[in-house]
Amino acid sequence: MGTRSRANYLAAGAADVAVELKDAGLLEAVRNQWQNAVTRRTYITGGQGSRHQDEAFGGDWVLPPDRAYSETCAGIGSVMVAWRLLLADGDPRCADLIERTLFNVVATSPAADGRSFFYANTLHRRELGTSPDTDRPSLRAAASQRAPWFEVSCCPTNVARTLASLTAYVATSDDEGLQLHQYMPGTVEHRRADGRHLCVTVATDYPRDGEIRVRIDSDDEDPWSLSLRVPGWATRGATLTVDGDTRPVAPGVVTERRSWRRGDEVVLSLPMAPRFTYPDSRIDAVRGCVAVERGPLVLALESTDVPGVETVDELHIDASRPPRLTDGRVTVRCRRGRPDDGDWPYRTDPRESAPVLAAEPDEVPLVEYHAWANRGPSTMRVWLPTLREIKEEAP
Template sequence: MSMVVGVPTASPVRPTRGRLRPLGIGEVRITGGFWARRQSVNADASLSHIGHWLEREGWLGNFDLIAAGDPGDARRGREFSDSEVYKYLEALAWEIGRSGDLGLERTFRHVVGRIARAQDADGYLNTAFGHRGQPPRWSDLRQGHELYCAGHLLQAAVARARTRPDADDGLVGLARRVAANICDTFGPDGLDGVCGHPEIETALVEFARTTGDDRYLAQAAIFLDRRGHGRLGDVEWGREYFQDDTPVREATVLRGHAVRANYLACGAADVAVERDDPGLLKAVRHQWRTTVARRTHLTGGQGSRHQDEAFGADWALPPDRAYAETCAAVGSVMLAWRLLLASGDPGCADLIERTLFNVVAASPAADGRSFFYTNPLHRREPGAAPDTDRPSIRAEAAQRAPWFEVSCCPTNVARILASLASYVATTDDEGLQIHQYAPATVVHRPPDSGERRVTVTTDYPDDGRIRVRIDSDDERPWTLSLRVPDWAGRGATLTVHGRTRPVDPGYVIERRRWRSGEEIVLSLPVEPRFTYPDPRIDAVRGCVAVERGPLVCAVESVDLPAGTNVEDLHVDPTRPPRNAGGRVLVCCRQLDRAEHDWPYGDPSAPPVEAGTEPVEVPLVAYHAWASRGPSTMRVWLPVG
């Protein structure tokens, strides 16, 4: 059963100014295809799966212990486990707003009730600090995650306020008390500190947008100004791990822990927009552009180092040791979306598409009950299937695992999938812009006009044909803008009234007095293609990858004949990849390398290599790898 669905403006980001305005989940509905299937699995399987593990591992029960007044030694989970409960709550809120599911509504209210009973009288709320037998409040800002957890609670409240503004469950009031306590504690005359894990900054801005209370915006700005001056001290990975090495306005690239870096940049972008601070916004945009150009994997994944889950130096993008955490991908989407709204830059939408299809979509299994935490581009050993009855170490699982000791990724995936429709389209004073392609309906009611209805029909990304039909009449002209991805090069076309013309990457714009029934068709070239790396990326120099439309492809060992090794496959670059029967094929040969006592030698006398005859090898979409049992895999293939 379901309730009435849809508050038109319900979206995770609602800036008060900017180049574009987002359309909410009450205005955009994904009706089929790739993303609708994933939203359905998220709603039907992932949310209940997450709730089960939160209960089983005691992370929900921690709130009951605090409410009972005696947590003692019974608290379970890491110091930041509260945040997973809050992200779960946020995912529930977006899904209830999307589908109106009454069962999820009951679950939501039950969880809120348990959280509310654990809140202290002055608004403080955390299950790891501040109670009998626990460290004092705010005693470990570097690693304690108290403000980080509070930030995710505020974002859950934002989701609830925007999807069910008349709800009487009490979450928004609870969050107000949390936010007020933070402002009282960390305001200009309070504790001079910041959180080791940024998140509170963007949460406070969004809560200010939701409540209209600018005190929260001011506190977010205070936290940003304090960052980068060494307040968190030194750690083995350096102050950049916390982005506490350089003030936000002076930084030139995202660095340190990749999730922290993206979340902090989101908060900076939000503050810049709300305070009309072009200097701060320019700094964040420059950091983003440099990071995309030099520190981002082909899949859109970010993070090169396992030791600190961090960005490496420029061009340090090893495929086999890529960390590319799922949460960093979610943070990257959040940041690119904010910059898109602020600037209208199509490159932001391009990165969102790449990251969604190749990292976010890769994390959950087809049944929605196991997940990738890290997303390497090369797997040398098949590894063992994870134990389905215990949490995995986060970077341990060679396959998707049902839960992790640090299980931030499942809840992050759940909340972005539930709210995904809000990343599809925007509006401005001129008309509508469609940034991401899926079967969808768009209904927008401009304040100074009638209703604009659009239906998108497509099999994207399997097929590059995107049909957009206008389903409303308008007496005044307005502009419809469609994104042409950068990967499409010069192969895209637009057909209007039977006339076809080539279109370049960026946005193709059609302005007219639209009539119901009119159609335009954007055709994108989704044939498989070779992609070559920048030669400064040492780890993949001399290699090539295969992409098809927005999808990165990979060779997986389960598709190879017995005795064939993905490590020794070399691509013939003179024979382009092709699509046959729905599968991408690439011409390779396997080198039979002779054994040597010493693996180095005179380059003028290379080792003898007896290679097999070239054969066509099938590839899989990267997001689908490891779906058929343990395997080896690689995206970047040597040329030879």
């Protein structure tokens, strides 16, 4: 288990100690460390770490997608730290990161049939690769496909215990009422210290659908608060409906306090249209690229979905047209292109350095990142290069 995983486990333990001993200084140190890791050393998937040597974090903004190590165990450690900070101060950004990491790192590791797994979770696969030998352990960082077993196999047990404990991340309670942090169908019950019983039932197909219906299934004459997290990605179009009254809500936490009656319902509607996401300009490795997300899910371009293309590196995305959702699949407009081979890979004329593009664009479907590599060897990338317009006149 690498440096990143152990660093996250240590931070989780430090947060526990800080809360237990009421050590504000220690808790602030953990919070600052977490903030720095999230804002400067975390991939769009929630995965952490680009250094293969010692499985270390790497420097600020050093987040190359093709060299992403982003091992599953480090993602789980990140969830553990974020959960403790959420319990300490209720910061919804912690729940946002938990959601992102669960859907795009933890869910990516196991294959659809549960018989193989990724140790590291790259964001860019340049070569088709080969199917792993089922009779011997695979090398962690060299695996091009999920493997039945790796030299170090901490991931399966770590994923198993995380999946078994998922319900613990859904909700919290305090003297004011209930707080919902993650959305999945089920019932949340809480017996308060004074004996009062609170119960809500959540009905949703999230993240396939953005509607979260919360029904009150307990009676209480005294008012109590129901709080729901509005994810950070839901910057436009999120609404909350209570008693037929609908109002817009912003990312963060929205709270309704009243004397609830059995059968009362609160509906949180989140905008699920696919969207482009642009990287910070300081991340050199993906400058000039865009990613596509839908809700909390990161999407990827996989060669399996593009007949006649061996490597997705031939494709350039037209970012002037937003991604579309058609028959349950998100599609983007791409054009195929390749640079002309020459004696020297550098040019003084920008027109000569631009790829030769196909005359007509293609409508290309994307796959949810957690589902890639389930259909045999393929190439894949999350960050897609945009088309460059080269003017005819000399610079």
